[in-house]
Amino acid sequence: MARFAGGKAPYLRIADQPGQGTNVVMRDFLIGLLPVVLFAWYKNGIQVYLDGNIAIMEMFYPFVFILLGGLSSLLMEGLSFYITDKENRSLKGLMKRLHTSFSLIPGLILALLLPLYTPVWVLLFGAFMASIVAKMLFGGFGHNIFNPALLGYLAVGFTLSGVIAAAGGALNASEVLVDTYAGATPLGILAATKQIDYQTLVAPYGNLWNFLLGTIPGALGETGALAIIIAYIWFSVRKVIKWSTPLIYIGTVFALSWLIGIFAGDAGIWFPTYSILSGGVMFGAVYMATEPVTTPKNPWGKVVFALFLGALTVLFRFIGNFPEGVGTSLIVMNMFTMPIDNLTAQMRSAGLRKATFVKGGLLVVLLGALIAYALFKASTIYSLSIITRIFLQGVM
Amino acid sequence: MKAFFANKGSLALLIVPLLVIFIFGGVYSRYMTAQVEVHAEEERIRQEEEAERQFALELMTMFPEATEIEKRTVASVEKSYIIPGKAGANPEDFFSPIVKKSYLVSDASTDIGVIYVIESHGNKSGLVLVFAIEFATNSITGIQVLEHNETDTAAYFRKLGTEFYAQFDDLAFDVPVLVVDAVAGATYSSRGFEIATLYAREQYAADFDFVIPVVLVEANDIDYNLDPDTFADYPFVADITYGTEAKNAVVYLALDFSFAAMASGTDDLSDFEKLEIKNLASQAGLSTLSYFSSYDAETRTVVMQAKGYVTRYTIQVTFVINEDLTAIESYSVLSRETYDSEYNELYTGPGVPYVESKMITQYRNGESIDTIAGASAKTEPAILSLIDLFDRFLGSLGGGE
Amino acid sequence: MILQKARGIRIDGAKSMSKTSPLREYLDPKVVYIPLVQQTFPLKRLVEPGESVAIGQIVAMREGFTEMPVHASVSGKIAAIKKVWHASGRMVEAIEIENDFLNRYDPAVKPEKDPEALTPEQLIEKMKQAGLVGLGGAGFPTYRKYCTKCAIDTIIINAVECEPYMTCDCLQVEKTPEKLLKGLRYFMKAAGATRGFIAYKDYNAGIREALEPLLPHYPGTSLFALNDRYPAGWEKYIVESVVGKTYQKLPSEIGVIVNNSATAIAFADMVEDNLPLVRRVITITGEGITSPQNFHVPLGTKVQDLVAMSGGYKEGLDPKNAWYLAGGPMTGRAILVDELVVSDTLGAVVVLPMPAEKLHPECLGCGQCADVCPVHLTPTEIKRALDRKDLKAIGSLNADKCMACGLCSYVCPSHIEIADYVAKAKESLKKGA
Helix, strand or coil: CHHHHCCCCCCCCHHHCCCCCHHHHHHHHHHHHHHHHHHHHHHHHHHHHHCCCCCHHHHCHHHHHHHHHHHHHHHHHHHHHHHHCCCCCCHHHHHHHHHCCCCHHHHHHHHHHCCCCCCHHHHHHHHHHHHHHHHHCCCCCCCCCCCHHHHHHHHHHHHHHHHHHHHCCCCCCCHHHCHHHCCCCHHHHHHHHCCCCHHHHCHHHCCHHHHHHCCCCCCCCCCCHHHHHHHHHHHHHHCCCCCHHHHHHHHHHHHHHHHHHHHCCCCCCHHHHHHHHCCCHHHHHHHHCCCCCCCCCCHHHHHHHHHHHHHHHHHHHHHCCCCCCHHHHHHHHHHCHHHHHHHHHHHHHHCCCHHHHHHHHHHHHHHHHHHHHHHHHHHHHCCCCHHHHHHHHHHC | CHHHHHHHHHHHHHHHHHHHHHHHHHHHHHHHHHHHHHHHHHHHHHHHHHHHHHHHHHHHCCCCCCCEEEECCCCCCCCCEECCCCCCCCHHHEECCEEEEEEEEECCCCEEEEEEEEEEECCCEEEEEEEEEECCCCEEEEEEEEECCCCCCCCCHHHCCHHHHHCCCCEECCCCCCCCCCCCCCHHHHHHHHHHHHHHHHHHHHHCCCCCCCCCEEEEEEEECCCCCCCCCCCEEEEEEECCCCEEEEEEECCCCCEEEEEECCCCCCHHHHHHHHHHHHCCCCCCCEEEEEEECCCCEEEEEECCCCCCCCEEEEEEECCCCCCEEEEEEECCCCHHHHCCCCCCCCCCCHHHHHHHHHHHCCCCCCCECCECCCHHHHHHHHHHHHHHHHHHHHHHC | CCCCCCCCECCCCCCHHHHCCCCEECCCCCEEEEECEECCEECEECCCCCCEECECCEEEEECHHHCEEEECCCCEEEEEEEEEECCCCCEEEEEEEEECCCCCECCCCCCCCCHHHCCHHHHHHHHHHCCCECCCCCCCEHHHHHCCCCCCCEEEEEECCCCCCCCHHHHHHHHCHHHHHHHHHHHHHHHCCCEEEEEEECCCHHHHHHHHHHHHHCCCEEEEEECCCECCCCHHHHHHHHHCCCCCCCHHHHCEEEEEHHHHHHHHHHHHHCCCCCEEEEEEECCCECCCEEEEEECCEEHHHHHHHCCCECCCCCHHHEEEEECCCCCCEEECCCCEECCCCCCEEEEEECCCCCCCCCCCCCCHHHHHCCCCCCHHHHHHHHHCCCHHHHHHCCHHHCCCCCHHHHHCCCCCCHHHHHHHHHHHHHHHC
């Protein structure tokens, strides 16, 4: 019947127009990865080579490493298709399925999340966790609950971080020469010292411009804030991502970090700036908090998701002993994607009704409680002034 | 085969690249990790070189007008010295200083000097000194102590004060005998400096166009003076050839080998030559532990002294030789040795002069001279030396007939 | 903005194609087919083959709640009762009238002596007798809108024409602005309304230029420009934009009636000349047409004739492998043959080459469907609820609000028929409730 009618209304589709459609979205996404990939290559390969600290063979490694990540992800997904789908074992059939599965992306992003000196077998393990476990076992593209790359990253991080450290870790051949780096990323210092102090946190790495440019130690892709911002602009212009989500997320982290800074007695704008520029906040905001499959689909849901994500990131980052809060909070929020989507979809379609306000109120209370808890805990950790502590205790 | 590829072609196409990634990527990342070590090593070397450069630049300041310093390879001259404080009796008592580093220093136009870093031996080994030597004057312009293991207290090494170090300022190499005055209390350290200085000159002479002024003294024979007429005053006699004209002379030497008097020839020896004679004599292996006091030809009585343990009193032995002048007729010992003290109260035999008498008796009887249990430090060498000297004297008397 | 209500999106209207050619009269087709169906209601045939009919003569009756007559559009002889393709996408029975080219009019078709003297009741009766239906595409009998118990104070003429490719309304308004305003005045009178708005898209400067000088002669009327957005022509959207109020089911709840501009023009003819609904303007356009244009034609004209007059199909178009989109690409239907006849609801035929088979990747989750939805639905969630057959969830997601604008499918990068899923959900809700 459908064939008889020759399709369904509407007969105009954006996707049919040249320069539109899923493939174009994917192409745009890959282009958006380019600044970060190139920056990672520049920072960990080309610049180090120009400094004269590595041989030319080593210069290509960051780029090759990232490519291998994407490629292994692609091949693993192909294998998975080969095994599960007996009908389409021909090369053509596989290509077609891979074409619509965005199979390159988990491995590429995973590679960007890993430190430079990650052994390739660790990368392959991560790609397996990402592509096979986190994606294909959930039913393939569009059905996964968790961000595949992130799950792969966490799997590697929780089991093989020692291996990575033994193989050389995150510092490239130029960075190991800088005595002040002391083998730690900026967030590592915060987690270790629990001190909010410009001299401790920022000064060893120069100034905050370095944080923006990304010339600080860290995983391959996460440090280049400027490159990520360029990618963000590209994505927003090309409408690959919803432009507001990263802003809300980063804004939340910024505001809460500022509050924590104020509580700890340093109201300088440097601290929240440091907070959003270090670690994976930027990368997570642009590449992961906007990952369409595992985040809410409707606009309100995206806002709620970003707000909660920001609060959780701050909570995990400043309270836990792990330096990085972005990955964990993203995985946690991935689990809540469906409920959030459902709830906000109802609220949004119902319009300004009583039920909407009740549900909205519930969300606000939850978020408020989360933020209050985060601030309270942070205030007990980061030596806050007595008056604010009493005030907070009174409130709590 | 063809059928296999038709069926499994796509499978192979998936697995083979994965394997390639695994192997190629694995090798690549192993290479990267290995390179980490390599770079660390490179960096270590680089830092060492940098430190070296800084060190050299610092050394360069020893020449005020220097603008450039360049490391030069150097082959250490092989030369042994007696370790300060050692007698030089055993091979272990000697050491060879080495040149650890050397730099060529130049100003805008020419090379102006050389720097040697020399490891010498003071009270302990590892006394490393830096000598700056100027080409123009062939003299030391400065000295630095780089490292040492001396006893670094006010009582010892720190006694080497400004005055001591001032000796090295413009210390010319162009002299026949180079002397560094020792500082009391730090004699071994002083001697270490002296050896280093002498060695620096040897090295300098070997490396550059410099000849150490020498005292031309050749020892034809240096021996104990067995002539009863003079041997009480001059224990040693040396037959030497000296000077550029190769003059011959026989000289008498005092107990400390210093020049005492001319036996024949005219006394036109220079002080350096006399010092050289002393130097040669002290290396001739002659013992200073015993010497003659007098000889009476009538009674054939010879009186000898030996330096034993007690330094205040010598051991005096009086021999009466038989008429044939071939053997001891009788002897007497006058000794104030204190065996108990000498042998850390390990000596349990009879009292003084048991040891002396026993040894001399054994000698007289032609027996082999036994070592006295627990008594070989001072008394025994002294008596052995005395017996040896007496034996030579006896030989000379017999030979004279 | 994020929280601001979605206002639809801008769609490339592709209107310039047919807009540049003038409106052509083609009142004498050789043969016309009057379909014996309106909307989904079958009509009762009143004539037999062999009979002779005049223009405006009643040939069939619509029965029931929306009872009204249907008229012959040309004069001639009833040739046969045949099945023809209808705009609804089905083959329906139709009365074939062979044109005798005499242009005989039914005696009832004569100028009204004093149109201004007609009472509202008389005007509404005229609507009914003339068989006036909404010409915008819905085909709902106009008189029913006016038989409302609610007090009406505002009439809005919808000249927005937000459907891409379509230009028939715009051209007709530009050509006969006077008639439009007259029609509006009669509508206002029929409803007792004091205000009359003509809503149009702001870029249609031609409409403004044509209407603005005439407005002073028609008290109570004014123009209202809307942004170029799809679906700006949606009734609810227009009402909300013009009067600033929203309603639940019908605009009459808040005293508003919305009529299409073509309907108003037809009504002016009815009132002044007693000419029933026998003609309309249709856009023949699309990438498959050599020179797209608009035709003023009798109802029942064969589309094939119009295509031929438009220069035929473009070279390279395979007529067997093309879409004939009846009513426009967004809300219309795809007919696979061009043997279609012009009917009251057929405002345009868009001929497009059929696209090649599309890729259907999984839902990306981009959320663009939710972004563009004019009623703020989240289609992905509705689809999920539908997959679970969870009626309660569908209900709480307000799927019944869907107005089938098709934007969600339009924007979907993965070619998912998401609008169809929402329609199914809406249907299941109706069945379940």
